Amino acid sequence: xxxxxxSRGGATLILCLGVGAAVVLHADxxxxxxxxxxxxxxxxxxxxxxxxxxxxxxxxxxxTADSSAATTPxxxxxxxxxxxxxxTAATALPHTLTIDTGNLLAVGGLTxxxxxxxxxxxxxxxGIGVSTDGAAYTQVAxxxxxxxxxxxxxxxxxxxxxxxxxxxxxxAGDRGPWSAAAEVNLLGGTDPAxxxxxxTVVADSQETVQxxxxxxxxxxxxxxxxxxxxxGVPPAAPLPHxxxxxxxxTNLVSGLSYLPRQSGRNGAIGQYRVETSxxxxxxxxxxxxxAFADVSTAQTVTFDPRIxxxxxxxxxSEAGNRGPWSSxxxxxxxxxxxxxxxxxxxxxxxxxxxxxxxxxxxxxxLDGSATTIWHSAWSTxxxxxxxxSLTLDLKSAVAVGGLTxxxRPAASANGRIGxxxxxxxxxxxxxxxxxxxxxxxxxxxLQTVVFPPANARYxxxxxxSEAGNRGPWSSxxxISLLGPSxxxxxxxxxxxxPVGFPLVPVxxxxxxxxxxxxxxxxxxxxxxxxGGRTVTATYDPATGVVTQRTVTETGHDMxxxxxxxxxxxxxxxxxxxxSARTSLYDxxxxxxxxxxxxxxxxxxQASATLSDGRVFTIGGxxxxxxxxxxxxxxxxxxxxxxxxxxxxLPDARVEPMLTADANPNxxxxxxxxxxxxxxxGGTVLQAGPSRAMNWYSTAGTGGVTPAGDRGxxxxxxxxxxxxxxxxxxxxxxxxxxxxxxxxxASAYALSISGTTVTARKVxxxxxxxxxxxxxVLPDGKVVVFGGQNFPVPFSDNTAVLGAELWDxxxxxxxxxxPAAVPRxxxxxxxxxxxxxxxxxxxxLCGTCGTNHFDGEIFTPPNLLDDDGNPAPRPAITxxxxxxxxxxxxxxxxxxxxxxxxxxxxxxxxxxxxxxxxRIALTPTTVTGGYRLTIPADRGVALPGYWMLFALDxxxxxxxARTVRxx
Numbered sequence: 013x014x015x016x017x018x019s020r021g022g023a024t025l026i027l028c029l030g031v032g033a034a035v036v037l038h039a040d041x042x043x044x045x046x047x048x049x050x051x052x053x054x055x056x057x058x059x060x061x062x063x064x065x066x067x068x069x070x071x072x073x074x075x076t077a078d079s080s081a082a083t084t085p086x087x088x089x090x091x092x093x094x095x096x097x098x099x100t101a102a103t104a105l106p107h108t109l110t111i112d113t114g115n116l117l118a119v120g121g122l123t124x125x126x127x128x129x130x131x132x133x134x135x136x137x138x139g140i141g142v143s144t145d146g147a148a149y150t151q152v153a154x155x156x157x158x159x160x161x162x163x164x165x166x167x168x169x170x171x172x173x174x175x176x177x178x179x180x181x182x183x184a185g186d187r188g189p190w191s192a193a194a195e196v197n198l199l200g201g202t203d204p205a206x207x208x209x210x211x212t213v214v215a216d217s218q219e220t221v222q223x224x225x226x227x228x229x230x231x232x233x234x235x236x237x238x239x240x241x242x243x244g245v246p247p248a249a250p251l252p253h254x255x256x257x258x259x260x261x262t263n264l265v266s267g268l269s270y271l272p273r274q275s276g277r278n279g280a281i282g283q284y285r286v287e288t289s290x291x292x293x294x295x296x297x298x299x300x301x302x303a304f305a306d307v308s309t310a311q312t313v314t315f316d317p318r319i320x321x322x323x324x325x326x327x328x329s330e331a332g333n334r335g336p337w338s339s340x341x342x343x344x345x346x347x348x349x350x351x352x353x354x355x356x357x358x359x360x361x362x363x364x365x366x367x368x369x370x371x372x373x374x375x376x377x378l379d380g381s382a383t384t385i386w387h388s389a390w391s392t393x394x395x396x397x398x399x400x401s402l403t404l405d406l407k408s409a410v411a412v413g414g415l416t417x418x419x420r421p422a423a424s425a426n427g428r429i430g431x432x433x434x435x436x437x438x439x440x441x442x443x444x445x446x447x448x449x450x451x452x453x454x455x456x457x458l459q460t461v462v463f464p465p466a467n468a469r470y471x472x473x474x475x476x477s478e479a480g481n482r483g484p485w486s487s488x489x490x491i492s493l494l495g496p497s498x499x500x501x502x503x504x505x506x507x508x509x510p511v512g513f514p515l516v517p518v519x520x521x522x523x524x525x526x527x528x529x530x531x532x533x534x535x536x537x538x539x540x541x542x543g544g545r546t547v548t549a550t551y552d553p554a555t556g557v558v559t560q561r562t563v564t565e566t567g568h569d570m571x572x573x574x575x576x577x578x579x580x581x582x583x584x585x586x587x588x589x590x591s592a593r594t595s596l597y598d599x600x601x602x603x604x605x606x607x608x609x610x611x612x613x614x615x616x617q618a619s620a621t622l623s624d625g626r627v628f629t630i631g632g633x634x635x636x637x638x639x640x641x642x643x644x645x646x647x648x649x650x651x652x653x654x655x656x657x658x659x660x661l662p663d664a665r666v667e668p669m670l671t672a673d674a675n676p677n678x679x680x681x682x683x684x685x686x687x688x689x690x691x692x693g694g695t696v697l698q699a700g701p702s703r704a705m706n707w708y709s710t711a712g713t714g715g716v717t718p719a720g721d722r723g724x725x726x727x728x729x730x731x732x733x734x735x736x737x738x739x740x741x742x743x744x745x746x747x748x749x750x751x752x753x754x755x756x757a758s759a760y761a762l763s764i765s766g767t768t769v770t771a772r773k774v775x776x777x778x779x780x781x782x783x784x785x786x787x788v789l790p791d792g793k794v795v796v797f798g799g800q801n802f803p804v805p806f807s808d809n810t811a812v813l814g815a816e817l818w819d820x821x822x823x824x825x826x827x828x829x830p831a832a833v834p835r836x837x838x839x840x841x842x843x844x845x846x847x848x849x850x851x852x853x854x855x856l857c858g859t860c861g862t863n864h865f866d867g868e869i870f871t872p873p874n875l876l877d878d879d880g881n882p883a884p885r886p887a888i889t890x891x892x893x894x895x896x897x898x899x900x901x902x903x904x905x906x907x908x909x910x911x912x913x914x915x916x917x918x919x920x921x922x923x924x925x926x927x928x929x930r931i932a933l934t935p936t937t938v939t940g941g942y943r944l945t946i947p948a949d950r951g952v953a954l955p956g957y958w959m960l961f962a963l964d965x966x967x968x969x970x971x972a973r974t975v976r977x978x
Contacts, residue, residue: 059235061342061809062269063312064861065120065167065199072114075196079103089196097127099192107191110177111198116144116464119176120201121167124157125194126184133192134159136184137557138512140166142173144464149177155512155866156549156558158536159184166866168510169832170201172464202314203266204830205344207812208233209757209779209801212258213343217241217249227255230343233802233810234752238273240339253327253338257345258292262321264414264460264494267314267346270304270325272339279339280306282331286313288320289457294422295324296457306331312346318460319350319416319494342809349814349830351495352416359405360491364389364396374402377491385420387427387487388475399433400486401474404493405440412436413465414494415473420487422456427487430454430479434461436468443472454479465496504829505815506876508869514560515547516863517853519575519921520840521583523599524957524974527552528842528850531563533571533589536865538858543590546570551867553844566595566606571856572634574619575919576627577927579955579978583919584627584652587614591636594652608657611650613637620688620696620926623951625978627652628696628710631666631683638680639666646670647683651710661714668716671702671727673749681750687733688926689741692951697769699762701728701746705769723760723771730803730922731756732786734794735929736820738952739764742774742794744818745781751803755782761823774823779812785841785923787849788930789872790913790961790969794818795828797851797870798835806857808834815870828873833864840920843928845959845972847875874967886964890941891973897955898948903962903973904941910965911935912944914958914975929954946977953977 070090077086077098084099089109100107119142126134137156141149152168176198180191208231219225221244229237242249259265265288272280286300299315323345327338355378365386366372372387389396406412419428434447446463453459471493475486516537517530528551534542545564552559563570569589576584583597584607591614594607615635620628630649633639639647649664670682687700696708697719703726705719722728722743731746741762747755757776762769777796784799795817801810811834816825831851835841839854852867877883890904903912912935918928931953935942942962947953955978962970 058804058807059271059274059308059341060310060807060861061235061271062205062344062346063310065202067123067197068117068119068200070197074112076110078108089193092195094125094128094194097129097192097194099127099133100190102188102190105180105182105189105191107180108177109193109196110175111196112146112175113198114174116172116174118170118201119173119198120170121165121199122176122178123197123199124164124178125196126161127192127194128161131159131185132187133190134184135180135191135193137182139179139181140168141177141179142171143175143177144173146175151509153510153512154556155510156514156560157184157512158514158560166510166512167199167833170203202312203346203348204813204834205269205811206259206263206347207779207801207814208344208810210260214256215239215241216254219244221245225339230255230340233754233800235271235274235341235809238339238341240279241337243337248336250336251327251329251338254324255340255343256292256322256324257343259321259323259345262290262319262350263345263347264317264349264351265320265323265345265347266317267312268300268323268325269310269312269344269346270340271310271342272308273341274308277306277332278334279337280304280331281327281338281340282306283328285326285328286315287324287326288318289322289324290320292322294457296455296459297453304331314346317347317462319352319458351413353410353412353493353495355492357407361403362386362388363401366390372487377402377488380490382418382489383421385487385489388485390485395484398478398484398486399474399476401472402488402491403470403472404491406469406471409438409467409469411465411496412468412471412493413496414460414462415471416458416460416492416494417452417473417488418458418490419456420489425454425480426482427485428452428454428479429475429486429488430477432476433474434463435472435474436466437470437472438468440470452479462494503873504827505873506829506871506880507831510833510866510868511551511556511558512866513549513551513558513852514865515549516838516856516865517549517840517867518571518838518856519573520842520850520852521575521577521919522842522844522917524581524917525599526554526845528844529583529597530840530852531570532856534569537856537863539571539589539856543569553846553869563604565604566593568593568595570595572615572922574614574617574629574632575921576619576621577917577919577956578621578627578654579625581957581976584619586610586619586629587617587632588635589615591615611658611660612647614647616684616922617647618686618688618924618926620690621954621956622651622690622694622696622710623692623954624694625955626710628688628690628708630664630708631669631686633680633683639683641679649708649710649714661710663716664708664710664714665716668704668706668718669698669702671729673727673729675749675751681729684750685730685922685924687743687924689735689929690951690954691764692949695951697764699733699741700743701731703727707767719767719769720771722762723773725758725760725771728756730782732784732796732923734786734788734925736788736792736794738931738947742786742818744786744796745777745784745799747782747803751805753803755780755799755801755803757781759818759825775825777816777825778827779814779816781812783837783839783923784812785835785839785851785920785925787841787843788915788928789843790847790915790930791874791963791967792820792913792930792932795849795870795872797831797841797849798839800836803837805837806855806860806862808836808854808862811836817873831868831870833866833868834862835864838922842918842920843915843959845974847872847961847969847971874969883966883968885968886962886970888960888962888970888973891960892975894976895946897946897950897953897978900943900945902938902941902943903960905962905970907964909935909942909962911963912942913961913963914953914977915961916954917957917959950978
């Protein structure tokens with residue numbers, strides 16, 4: 013163990029780090045005198061339940077560059093000496109640094125250390141490509157590094173590659189055409205932790221007399237609870253001990269992460285064995301064996317991926333030989349959703365088959381039955397000799413990334429394939445080896461082979477030997493193929509390569525010019541201890557360029573603010589670390605200006621643009637005085653008008669919307685992140701997160717009227733709410749307290765009729781979530797991204813990577829493709845004008861392991877055809893740039909369309925986006941196109957900038973036209 017001192021702005025932490033450990037920092041408790049900008053929150057260490065990717069050993073690697081100065085060769089970037097530097101000559105950008113590892117490796121990231129001898133040559137805009145042959149490269153990440161000397165880390169989905177190329181597209185400070193690097197390293201690729209929703213676990217032994225040592229504690233997300241084997245009734249249960257996890261569904265499992273108990277060392281697992289099974293009865297050969305170290309940090313073991321439903325961890329010894337017991341705080345499995353391809357329409361042929369003495373036809377390997385088999389011909393004299401082959405015809409080219417082999421039932425071992433070869437072909441004539449010399453174990457268990465993906469119509473499995481040398485025959489019960497990493501699923505959407513940012517994007521706003529404005533706090537990676545400035549970055553999806561900028565003009569640290577967009581497009585940012593300040597950003601001039609101070613200092617408040625163009629805000633005890641604490645009044649509402657500034661609304665009381673947060677210092681949490689929806693006549697519906705809903709009036713001194721409870725829902729802190737059509741709201745997930753309790757998967761559909769709000773419980777998500785984000789799509793469906801099963805700020809434990817799509821027609825959720833990066837506390841998501849969704853951020857906790865300096869772009873399923881290619885899209889050929897409320901406008905398209913919608917440009921921070929809302933518009937066919945009527949009620953079609961979409965009969969949306977309404 014070692015201790016490191018972490019300090020920013022007078023706030024200091026001592027972090028205890030084990031070898032290879034990652035530490036995340038968590039919000040709870042603070043010193044107002046030392047940290048006036050964030051008096052209630054200061055990071056503290058939280059156990060990490062899954063280890064982070066480590067640098068790969070660089071033995072045998074070589075590196076080349078497009079340009080190098082004579083005294084600063086490319087090899088300096090791989091020499092393990094941060095004092096030496098690779099520098100280019102004064103040649104034009106871009107510059108490339110290409111690493112050849114010598115072998116195919118699983119790679120999941122790259123680290124870049126800028127030069128230590130000065131800022132010149134620091135890489136700014138970059139791209140990362142990978143290749144198996146050094147010729148054809150696939151881009152896996154793009155972005156912009158911050159202009160500082162700090163080590164940069166880029167993570168991406170695990171890929172198999174031999175060559176990795178870092179391309180410098182710009183110099184971070186535009187100081188010249190050169191590039192430089194002190195050190196570049198690659199990170200080992202590991203699959204993410206699988207979502208544990210619905211999983212169960214059993215143990216051979218558990219302690220329930222002296223303490224709660226139940227097996228289920230290893231899946232509860234709480235790193236303070238433990239499983240412990242029985243000791244309360246002597247004698248203690250003897251070693252070995254087993255934990256068996258049932259994932260309920262099959263997954264492609266590639267690793268296990270074990271977090272020992274955090275209170276004491278007794279029971280720390282030493283020697284172990286990991287096994288997998290499809291049925292919980294037949295277990296394959298050990299996936300991994302070894303010994304965990306006697307430390308308290310998470311330890312991860314990886315192994316060749318295998319399709320499985322059950323995973324068993326057997327503890328063979330206690331790490332410190334303290335006794336016959338075993339214990340664990342958390343158990344995670346790494347992997348991907350089952351990528352097995354559907355086999356409808358496939359055919360298979362064999363080099364030979366037995367049909368005289370038994371039904372050993374080749375077709376049996378595709379019939380879905382584990383009891384029927386293919387067997388090579390054996391009734392002839394002599395039997396057909398090895399090798400034997402099975403050739404699958406997929407009927408069309410399919411991306412293939414693996415194969416599973418299920419041997420015949422255990423009653424007979426004859427014909428189990430031993431050594432094998434796998435080949436692919438586009439035409440059945442030209443064959444390429446995928447695996448040239450593999451070997452299956454002599455077991456009846458399902459066995460999995462993963463290889464670099466390739467497009468193929470034909471796949472051939474050749475049996476070169478019989479596993480037990482029992483004879484010259486071969487057999488198989490079932491053969492299946494895997495897709496490439498399980499990520500190609502057109503009906504589940506697709507993800508872009510990560511886009512790197514020079515900061516953690518904690519807040520974001522979609523701008524009318526198509527760009528996305530993001531910001532963190534006074535620093536790019538931390539929020540505590542600064543003030544008076546904000547680090548920002550603007551992403552241009554059209555060019556992929558991220559431009560960095562530090563805003564000092566307004567003297568405002570805009571971390572944890574309220575955000576709203578005025579009718580003229582200016583963004584109003586209020587409070588946060590500098591809790592009374594107001595800043596305005598004008599996208600038309602790219603200028604920041606100072607607004608009047610709020611009447612009440614706030615942070616973590618919510619705000620909403622009203623029907624008359626003013627901005628309403630309420631709550632926000634995270635920063636400034638804690639409302640209701642001692643003699644401090646609760647934080648009632650106030651309104652902002654550009655002409656008159658802020659006006660207090662003392663009768664818009666916050667008490668009716670307080671949650672019952674039971675965590676320590678709950679008073680400063682109870683009025684955070686209100687779900688606000690502006691409505692008719694300057695009113696605002698507060699739909700959550702408290703279970704009690706309320707109507708707020710903003711005239712005069714304000715007022716508040718109960719709107720009833722949100723059905724049978726409880727408080728849903730850090731849940732989300734989105735208006736998916738006029739007066740219709742979907743609320744999703746959340747938890748009864750801000751942190752350290754189980755999140756929920758529940759969802760409710762709210763309807764507004766006059767001042768009556770009705771709530772109906774609808775089908776839940778597959779995954780409980782808090783700290784997630786929800787985004788409405790042009791067709792009214794809602795996508796839910798990220799979050800945690802057990803919310804803990806600044807932690808990626810129990811992160812949910814898979815997105816889910818809610819369909820208002822069926823009021824049910826369906827699974828979408830998983831992201832590559834966890835998006836938990838401090839993440840954002842926004843609908844873009846091209847109908848894709850930007851997601852990003854998470855972290856902002858200093859030197860922790862969960863800072864995510866990146867974003868990803870999600871392409872929803874309706875933008876893809878059945879083959880996963882971009883679907884044909886309608887185009888709006890003409891539309892007005894402005895429209896009054898109640899106006900009828902004419903819109904032309906390049907082809908017939910079925911519907912239109914408008915979606916207000918969103919802003920997001922801390923799971924709150926009060927600006928986004930969608931309204932369906934019913935078209936009438938007229939000469940020159942379609943007639944659309946903008947809702948007359950300014951509380952429905954709020955004044956400001958909206959995205960206008962046209963949708964065809966299949967629900968495919970156009971790229972939006974920007975329309976300013978009101």
